[in-house]
Structures are given as C-alpha cells and as structure tokens.
Amino acid sequence: MTKPFGIEELLARTRAILRRTAPAAKEEFIPSTWNYRTGGLFVDLDGLRVISHDCGKQLTPREWASLRVFIKYAGRVVAPRTLLQEAWGPNYGEEGDYVRTYVNRLRRKIEPEPQQPRYLLLERGLGYRLVETT
Numbered sequence: 001m002t003k004p005f006g007i008e009e010l011l012a013r014t015r016a017i018l019r020r021t022a023p024a025a026k027e028e029f030i031p032s033t034w035n036y037r038t039g040g041l042f043v044d045l046d047g048l049r050v051i052s053h054d055c056g057k058q059l060t061p062r063e064w065a066s067l068r069v070f071i072k073y074a075g076r077v078v079a080p081r082t083l084l085q086e087a088w089g090p091n092y093g094e095e096g097d098y099v100r101t102y103v104n105r106l107r108r109k110i111e112p113e114p115q116q117p118r119y120l121l122l123e124r125g126l127g128y129r130l131v132e133t134t
Helices: 007-021 061-072 080-088 096-110
Strands: 036-038 041-044 049-052 055-057 120-123 127-130
Touching (some): 061 127, 080 127, 096 120
Antiparallel strands (some): 036 041, 120 127
16 A cells, blocks of 8 residues: 555455455354344345355345345245346346346355255245245
C-alpha cells in the first residue's frame, strides 16, 4: 500500500485479507435465530449463512432469492411460475428450465446426497416443496 492512505482504505483491505485467509470455520453451536432448520440443514436469511451437515455453503444471489421463497412456503408446493415471479421478478414466468437448473444447483449445495434429495423435493407436475422445519 502506498502512503498516504486513509483509515477506511486500511480497514477495507484488512477485512478483505482476513476474509480471504480465514479458514472455513465449523459452526460450534447453532443459534436459535436460524430462519429454517431441519436435519443437518440450517439457514440464516439475515446473516446469509447456510450450513449443510457441518459445512458452510456459499450461495449466489439468485440461489438466495430462490431459497427465501422456498422457506416462505415451507411445507407447501411452490409452482415454478411462483418461484420465478417471487425470486426473479415479474418479467419471468414461463422459463421452467431455469427453475430446474437452479433447483439442481441449490440441491448440490444443501443436500447431503443431491441425487436423493431430503429437503427440496419435486412434486411431479406441480412444483417443488421444501420440507417443513422439524
């Protein structure tokens, strides 16, 4: 870093270095503020954290938006059109292939065995259902 520099720049660079070098910490305890919990899956929508079977996961903004919709309707079937309009916006609604693609990506991140999903289930001909919190 070249001098002179401001304190804000120093702090920003320090945070960036710490973020890049910090090992992925295993969660020692699960706080009660999780928005969704079931089995080995924990989701904190406010803190943008997902832990699936003791492993922290990084989601894209679109995956977060989709997961929010599934949590909002946990235990109920979410039609692809509903997911697209609520997670992606009102200009989407007919792109069923997008939903299938993003659900598969989400499953790879949250499911212990994505080929045999336990949390995000397909209800053939209707849509997808996130199992209710237990």
